[in-house]
Amino acid sequence: MIVEKTKLALLNLFPQSEPVAAAAPAPLQEEGEKKAPKKEPPRMNGVMERDYNVHGYHLDAQVSPAQLLDAVAIIDDAGFFIESITGVDWIKEDQLEVIYDFSRYDFDLCRVVIRTRVPRSKPVVPTITGMYAGANWHERETHDFFGIKFEGHPNLIPLLLPEDADFHPLLKDFKA
Amino acid sequence: MSAPITIRPDETFTLNVGPQHPATHGVLRVKMEMDGEYIVNAETVIGYIHRMHEKMGELKTYPQFLMNLSRMDYLGALGYSHGHVLLIEKAAGIEVPERAEYIRAITVELNRIASHLFWFGAFVMDLGGFSPLMYALQDREYILDMLEAITGSRLTYSYYRFGGLYNDVDDDFIDAARRFIPRMRASLKKYHRLVTGNIIFMKRLEGIAPLTPEIIRKYGATSAVARGSGINFDVRKNEPYSVYPEFDFDVPVYHECDSLARYMVRMAEMEQSLRIIEQGLDKLPGGPIMPEKKKPIKIAPGDYYQAVETARGSFGIRLVSDGGKTPYRLKLRSPTYSNMHLFDESCRGMLIMDALAFMGSLDLVIPEIDR
Numbered sequence: 001m002i003v004e005k006t007k008l009a010l011l012n013l014f015p016q017s018e019p020v021a022a023a024a025p026a027p028l029q030e031e032g033e034k035k036a037p038k039k040e041p042p043r044m045n046g047v048m049e050r051d052y053n054v055h056g057y058h059l060d061a062q063v064s065p066a067q068l069l070d071a072v073a074i075i076d077d078a079g080f081f082i083e084s085i086t087g088v089d090w091i092k093e094d095q096l097e098v099i100y101d102f103s104r105y106d107f108d109l110c111r112v113v114i115r116t117r118v119p120r121s122k123p124v125v126p127t128i129t130g131m132y133a134g135a136n137w138h139e140r141e142t143h144d145f146f147g148i149k150f151e152g153h154p155n156l157i158p159l160l161l162p163e164d165a166d167f168h169p170l171l172k173d174f175k176a
Numbered sequence: 177m178s179a180p181i182t183i184r185p186d187e188t189f190t191l192n193v194g195p196q197h198p199a200t201h202g203v204l205r206v207k208m209e210m211d212g213e214y215i216v217n218a219e220t221v222i223g224y225i226h227r228m229h230e231k232m233g234e235l236k237t238y239p240q241f242l243m244n245l246s247r248m249d250y251l252g253a254l255g256y257s258h259g260h261v262l263l264i265e266k267a268a269g270i271e272v273p274e275r276a277e278y279i280r281a282i283t284v285e286l287n288r289i290a291s292h293l294f295w296f297g298a299f300v301m302d303l304g305g306f307s308p309l310m311y312a313l314q315d316r317e318y319i320l321d322m323l324e325a326i327t328g329s330r331l332t333y334s335y336y337r338f339g340g341l342y343n344d345v346d347d348d349f350i351d352a353a354r355r356f357i358p359r360m361r362a363s364l365k366k367y368h369r370l371v372t373g374n375i376i377f378m379k380r381l382e383g384i385a386p387l388t389p390e391i392i393r394k395y396g397a398t399s400a401v402a403r404g405s406g407i408n409f410d411v412r413k414n415e416p417y418s419v420y421p422e423f424d425f426d427v428p429v430y431h432e433c434d435s436l437a438r439y440m441v442r443m444a445e446m447e448q449s450l451r452i453i454e455q456g457l458d459k460l461p462g463g464p465i466m467p468e469k470k471k472p473i474k475i476a477p478g479d480y481y482q483a484v485e486t487a488r489g490s491f492g493i494r495l496v497s498d499g500g501k502t503p504y505r506l507k508l509r510s511p512t513y514s515n516m517h518l519f520d521e522s523c524r525g526m527l528i529m530d531a532l533a534f535m536g537s538l539d540l541v542i543p544e545i546d547r
Contacts, residue, residue, distance in 0.1 A: 056266065056481035082396040083483075084509040088496050101481070101492065101509070105393065105402065105409040111481065134395030137222075137517050145230070160223040160546060169231050170505075 002078065002108040003049070003058050009074045010047045010061045042093065057101075057111035065116050065125045072128045075102050075112060085128075085138035087146040089120075091172040096123045096146055118148070127153040145170040188216050191528075195224050200535070201298060202542030206519070213527050218520045226546040233506030238264055238473045239338065241506070246332040248510065249544040252291035253333050254284045254323075255486030259493050261336045262417060263482035267475045267495060268338070276340035276465045277419045282353065282456040283323065283335065285449040289360065290319040291487035292442050292449075299439070299536040300371055303380050308371055315363050322352045338473060340466035353457055357450050364446060372443070381436035385534035387522060388433065395518040398511050399489030400445070401538060403429045404437035411485035422459065423452045435537040442539070475499065488512050488539055512538070513545045 047061045063071045083101035090097060100114040118125055127150040128135045139150040140159035147168040150156060158165050168174060194205035203224035209217040229244050236244075245260045246253035258280055265272055293316040297309030320330045326345050327335040335342055371377055387397075387405045402409050410427040412420045428444035430437035475497040483492045489511025496505035515538050523531040 054266070054480070055478065056263070056483075079393070081393040082514075083490075083492055084396075084494075084507065086494065086505075086507040088505045099479075099494070099507075101494070103415075103483070103490075105407050105414075107414060109415055113479075113481075132394050132396075133391075133521060134397075134514055134517055137513065158223070160226040162223075169228060170234075 002104065002110045006074070006078055006110060006112060007047055007049065007059055009078070010059065010071060013061075013063060013067050013070055013074075014046055052111070057113050059110065059112045060115070061112070062115045062117070065118055068114070068116050069126055069128065069131075071114050072100065072131055075114065076131045079106075080104055080110075080112060082132045082134050082138070085135060085142055087142045087148055087170065089146060089170060089172045090117070091120070094120050096120055096148055098125055098142065098148060100128070123148040124151055125149075126151050129153060144168070147171065187211075193532075195221075200542070201540060204516075204540065204542045204545070206535075208528070208531075210528065213529070215523050215526050215528060215531055218523050218531070220516060220520050222516070222542070222545050224546065225543050227543075229508060229547045230506055233503055233508075235502065237501050238475075238503070241503075242337070243332070243334040246334055247543070248508065248547055249291075249486065249488060249512075249541045250331050251294050251541055252287050252487030253331060254280075254287040254335065255484060255488075256491055257333065257336045258284050258418070259482055259484035259486070259491050261338055262484065263480055263493050263495055264338050264473065264475070266482060267478075267480040267497065268471075268473050270339045270471065270473075271467055273340055273464045273467065274419070274461050275344075275463045278456050278460050279341060279345055279465065280336060281419050281423070282345075282453050282460075283326075285452045285456070286319050286323060286353070286356075287333075288487045289446050289449050290316045290323075292446050293319075295442060295539045296367065299539075300377070302536040303377060303533055305371065305374075305377070308367065311363065311366065311370070315360060318352070318356050318359070322349055322356070325349060325352075337466065339470070340464070344465045350457060350460070353453060357454055360446070360450055364443070367443070372440075378436065380530070380533050381439060381537070382434060383432075384435045384530045385522060385526065385537070386433040387518065391518055391522065396514040397489070397518055399485075399487075399515065399539070400438045400441035401489070401515045401518075403427065403441045404439075404537075405433040406431040409490075411483050411490050415483060417482070417484060419456075420452075423455050425449075425451045425455075435534050438537040438539075483509075486511060488541060488544065489515060508547055510544045510547060512540050516540055516545055 045062045050060050052058050080102040083103050085100050088097040095117045097117050102112045104110055139153055142148050143156055144158050144161045188209050188211050191208045191210045194200045195203045205221040207219045208215050233241050245256040248256050293312040297312030300308040324330045326343055326349050327333040389405050392402050392405050408429045413427055425448045428441050430440050477497055477499045479496045481494050483490050491511055492509035494507040495503050498504040
């Protein structure tokens with residue numbers, strides 16, 4: 001099963017935190033939601049399996065920006081194709097999240113989400129265009145919308161916004 | 177003044193294809209660096225009709241956003257609406273009556289044929305054959321009339337609702353759909369006699385613009401672009417949703433990787449859609465088209481993903497919810513965006529005429545790229 005194989009490969013990125021990763025399925029607190037209302041502890045980096053029938057994907061790996069290229073290399077070696085890259089502005093936590101979606105062409109269904117968080121004041125992540133040429137536009141678009149800089153990107157100029165755009169409309173503090 | 181003009185072999189010039197050019201079928205611009213008629217380099221410039229649907233997704237409540245999805249792809253709008261309602265239904269735990277899901281599948285497939293018909297006509301027109309477009313539009317007109325009667329619009333349908341449909345189908349629709357199937361089958365034969373095999377047509381497509389499976393994967397291309405390169409990938413089969421597992425249909429795959437293979441895939445897909453419609457009409461159950469009790473939409477914090485196979489490929493929609501009335505983030509992954517992206521790399525060294533035929537084989541809808 002590709003889900004298991006990919007999960008094990010991604011877990012190798014977190015060697016010292018084996019017990020944490022093993023306990024990772026615990027944050028799946030769909031039912032116990034009432035008990036933990038507002039004050040959820042921030043999610044630790046690690047790999048989780050998600051309920052596909054609820055969330056629509058199987059694996060969810062949160063990595064540090066430094067681990068990103070290693071994580072994507074694992075996905076690339078396993079033959080996944082790139083679906084999309086996007087961002088989320090977690091303004092209350094003063095962080096920006098970059099989300100990478102991958103899926104497969106074969107019938108061994110496995111959707112993988114790689115996510116990484118960077119501080120809003122210094123939103124820099126490495127580019128993955130070296131591995132996935134198709135990341136080029138996705139990263140430019142994410143730069144348009146969130147101002148996230150993809151270090152090493154060959155051509156990080158506006159894609160969908162006007163060429164002189166100096167605003168990032170999907171930031172939560174954006175005012176038109 | 178009489179000295180002969182010397183052309184340096186390394187001399188190139190820049191050619192702007194678009195943003196207003198008939199071959200791009202929309203507001204798309206490709207900046208080409210040309211050496212004579214050969215493309216040295218190409219840079220696709222998009223964003224001319226960017227409308228920021230994703231921001232609207234954050235500002236509008238869930239039901240208010242329904243209509244936006246039909247304004248991304250004006251040729252095959254229902255597929256996008258389908259992905260949206262499936263996502264919200266999954267995230268909010270809304271049950272859909274079986275009849276509604278069958279009607280969704282039937283209408284999505286009708287819309288897929290309408291979209292492929294328009295592509296077929298426009299594609300052949302790009303290659304210099306004008307009359308097939310007229311035949312294709314006539315067949316498409318039957319579908320648009322049918323869909324107009326039940327949805328109220330001809331292109332920008334907002335037909336689906338969370339939990340079901342806005343309007344039930346009547347006997348007129350079912351009769352019209354039944355009559356349409358044999359007529360469309362006859363038309364498909366006609367199209368093949370009219371176009372496929374034509375020597376000029378074949379020379380423009382055969383062996384042109386080969387896309388390796390590796391380049392498909394690196395760009396995440398889907399639809400006939402992937403299936404023309406031997407990749408057996410169709411979300412309806414690989415990641416079954418709705419009532420598609422109930423239908424017996426095939427996924428046409430061609431291994432030649434060229435523009436002709438992409439053409440053949442789409443032509444064969446129309447027949448498969450007809451099979452789905454036929455079975456859908458036979459199996460169409462009775463009953464309600466909306467849930468008995470309407471519940472307010474409440475989505476637990478978290479993120480949710482849904483992919484569907486639209487006429488243009490795998491459309492993905494990601495919802496990040498914070499439990500509020502509007503999405504915290506709504507991402508639309510449009511298939512043509514990825515399909516078009518590989519154009520720049522693949523058209524290098526190609527004759528410009530071949531590149532335009534190649535572009536036609538990608539089946540572009542620009543508002544769907546720009547969102």
